[in-house]
Amino acid sequence: MILAMAFLILLLAFAASAExxxxxxxxxxxxxxxxxxxxxxxxxxxxxxxxxxxxxxIDCQQTRGIPIPVLKNLSVVVSDIWLPDRPNYSPGLIKVxxxxxxxxxxxxxxxxxxxxxxxGASNGIFNYSSSQNYFVAGGGSHSLALLTSTNYPxxxxxxxYSCRNSYYSPWCVNGTTCCFTSIPYGLARFNLEFKTVNGKxxxxxxxxxxYAFLVERAWLKTFDFNILTTYVPVVLEWGVTDYDNxxxxxxxxxxxxxxxxxxxxxxxxxxxxxxxxxxxxxPQGCQDINExxxxxxxxCRGKCVNRPGxxxxxxNKIITMIGMFTAVGAVVLxxxxxxxYKFMKRRRKAKLKKKFFKRNGGLLLQQRLSSIEDNHMExxxxxxxxxxxxxxxxxxxxxxxxxxxxxxxxxxxxxxxTIIAVKKSKVVDxxxxxxxxxxxxxxxxINHRNVVxxxxxxxxxxxxxxxxxFIPNGTLYQYLHDPDREFPILWETRLRIxxxxxxxxxxxxxxxxxxxxxxxxxxxxxxxxERYRAKVADFGASRSVSIDQTHLTTMVQGTxxxxxxxxxxxSQFTNKSDAYSFGVVLVELLTGEKPIxxxxxxxxxxxxxxxxxxxxENHLFNILxxxxxxxxxxxxxxxxSNLAKRCLNQNxxxxxxxxxxxxxxxxxxxxxNPMVVQQxxxxxxxxxxxxxxxxxxxxxxxxxxxxxxxxxxxxxxxxLMPR
Numbered sequence: 001m002i003l004a005m006a007f008l009i010l011l012l013a014f015a016a017s018a019e020x021x022x023x024x025x026x027x028x029x030x031x032x033x034x035x036x037x038x039x040x041x042x043x044x045x046x047x048x049x050x051x052x053x054x055x056x057x058i059d060c061q062q063t064r065g066i067p068i069p070v071l072k073n074l075s076v077v078v079s080d081i082w083l084p085d086r087p088n089y090s091p092g093l094i095k096v097x098x099x100x101x102x103x104x105x106x107x108x109x110x111x112x113x114x115x116x117x118x119x120g121a122s123n124g125i126f127n128y129s130s131s132q133n134y135f136v137a138g139g140g141s142h143s144l145a146l147l148t149s150t151n152y153p154x155x156x157x158x159x160x161y162s163c164r165n166s167y168y169s170p171w172c173v174n175g176t177t178c179c180f181t182s183i184p185y186g187l188a189r190f191n192l193e194f195k196t197v198n199g200k201x202x203x204x205x206x207x208x209x210x211y212a213f214l215v216e217r218a219w220l221k222t223f224d225f226n227i228l229t230t231y232v233p234v235v236l237e238w239g240v241t242d243y244d245n246x247x248x249x250x251x252x253x254x255x256x257x258x259x260x261x262x263x264x265x266x267x268x269x270x271x272x273x274x275x276x277x278x279x280x281x282x283p284q285g286c287q288d289i290n291e292x293x294x295x296x297x298x299x300c301r302g303k304c305v306n307r308p309g310x311x312x313x314x315x316n317k318i319i320t321m322i323g324m325f326t327a328v329g330a331v332v333l334x335x336x337x338x339x340x341y342k343f344m345k346r347r348r349k350a351k352l353k354k355k356f357f358k359r360n361g362g363l364l365l366q367q368r369l370s371s372i373e374d375n376h377m378e379x380x381x382x383x384x385x386x387x388x389x390x391x392x393x394x395x396x397x398x399x400x401x402x403x404x405x406x407x408x409x410x411x412x413x414x415x416x417x418t419i420i421a422v423k424k425s426k427v428v429d430x431x432x433x434x435x436x437x438x439x440x441x442x443x444x445x446i447n448h449r450n451v452v453x454x455x456x457x458x459x460x461x462x463x464x465x466x467x468x469x470f471i472p473n474g475t476l477y478q479y480l481h482d483p484d485r486e487f488p489i490l491w492e493t494r495l496r497i498x499x500x501x502x503x504x505x506x507x508x509x510x511x512x513x514x515x516x517x518x519x520x521x522x523x524x525x526x527x528x529x530e531r532y533r534a535k536v537a538d539f540g541a542s543r544s545v546s547i548d549q550t551h552l553t554t555m556v557q558g559t560x561x562x563x564x565x566x567x568x569x570x571s572q573f574t575n576k577s578d579a580y581s582f583g584v585v586l587v588e589l590l591t592g593e594k595p596i597x598x599x600x601x602x603x604x605x606x607x608x609x610x611x612x613x614x615x616x617e618n619h620l621f622n623i624l625x626x627x628x629x630x631x632x633x634x635x636x637x638x639x640x641s642n643l644a645k646r647c648l649n650q651n652x653x654x655x656x657x658x659x660x661x662x663x664x665x666x667x668x669x670x671x672x673n674p675m676v677v678q679q680x681x682x683x684x685x686x687x688x689x690x691x692x693x694x695x696x697x698x699x700x701x702x703x704x705x706x707x708x709x710x711x712x713x714x715x716x717x718x719x720l721m722p723r
Contacts (some may be wrong), residue, residue: 025278027282055125093235101116116189135212135214138212215232239269257309357459421469473528480589509657520562521581591624
């Protein structure tokens, strides 16, 4: 049942396609019918934009409600139009209506004679066809009809007719005499004249009625000479000018072998070649005919295979072999294309990697690393971008550990299970590349347990990437200021973290092969490992200096709240500038407060200023963290607080070095007897007497503060009591 239904559908579809109307020969969107004239081919057309040139415009006029097609520039009614025909090598043909001319006006009861249609104004586009028309004359005895061309060359066609003339046309019936003859080639203009046999013009009053006309040869067979009419069909030849054909050729998409053109003077006739069909003048031109489908009865041994303009008869064995070779060739071609694609992709990727390597400072990095004489650390592994993409799940947003001024840090896992942190720069510009190179160089010179370890880098990605050991417990900033923290931070833990950070900075300043200034010490750049040991990170802003160099003069760079006021004022960064930033971190550990907070009063928003003011006013224990108050020895707290105050001194000359800070913190951790706490009275007196030189205009939140003085245990006890 299903097969029967499918067969019926196919049969109906075939019938529908067989009965479908022929393809239009007009321009798309243009009318191709007017009255009895159907399928009007381009270059002819009805309406603006539908014809090639004004000579080809068809005016569809309405006469008593009947549409009449008129060739507008010649003012003649059109009956039919044919495109140039390749098999007969004929030009384009158009059938129009022309009048019959009579020797006197009263031959018929109709209107007077019309003048012959003048085709000369078309400049050769139109001519009377000598192969399709006859010149016909008839009427009285012993008369002549002369058709004389007035275009170059001048020729004459003579038609003589007589009742006693032995030549009798089979179309002259019922005893009517007439004659017909061919017309000159290329006829465009002509005059018509009636004469007697002796050469005299027929008298106007001659009672005999003579007639003459040009007429289509095929139509002449149906003409009744006993019934005189007014108009007869005439066939004109037409072509296109060379200029118009050149314009058409620019827009034509057909195969050059599908058509052939021939020129006569300045007029061109173009035909579809054998095996092609269609309208040459349309943009799609002549289309290939599928002879195998149109003529299933072809005498073809084997299988009929269509090809452009013709067909071939191919043996079935040859078809099988061709199919096999084609399939194999297609597979080989696909493999070749695949290999070529892979090769080009690898080559393009290699070029891109080389470009990124250069742009990401690879050459500069090589130069800087090669200049380091004593490199304490291996330069690390050179990771590929593919490895790091896989490790970070294509840098998924869910893998972000933190964002900083120089880039974003992602958590990742290598194939061997190693957990890593990947630092990816935000943008690529000359300044950031220099920071990236600087960080690699700095880290390559550092070998310290409290400095984050650089595992490797990647220079072949769009932005430079640094691969660090993964530090699982986040930053000190998060550890101190997380409101959802479950467990309090012990005083011993705070003291140890401070000691570890101070030790790392002391190493950078005085124990590294070349002294290094970190320049961005803050709690968010101090990481905590699985045992909450401190790891100093983010060396993008760091700078190495020569041993005898005391400072760096740079554009001010740092984080608000941690920035050394002396550096802010002079643009000169020293090792004491790192000490100031560490002092802020130390105060964070003591108080649990953020370096800048909108929750405090406006004058106390800066933590350093707030801390110094509290010391001056003996309110230290009002601002300390509860865990510090509950579990820290008060003597230790006071010593550490004084140490923090010294680090925050407005004048860098009076700040301790990080080596001194480390020694002091180690002493506090190792001592359990508060009597060993000693003060630097000389420094305290200098602060009290105001002998420390000022730096001029310093921001309000960085004004110098007084130092806590501890002269005896009794005074110590007063400081321990909160107010």
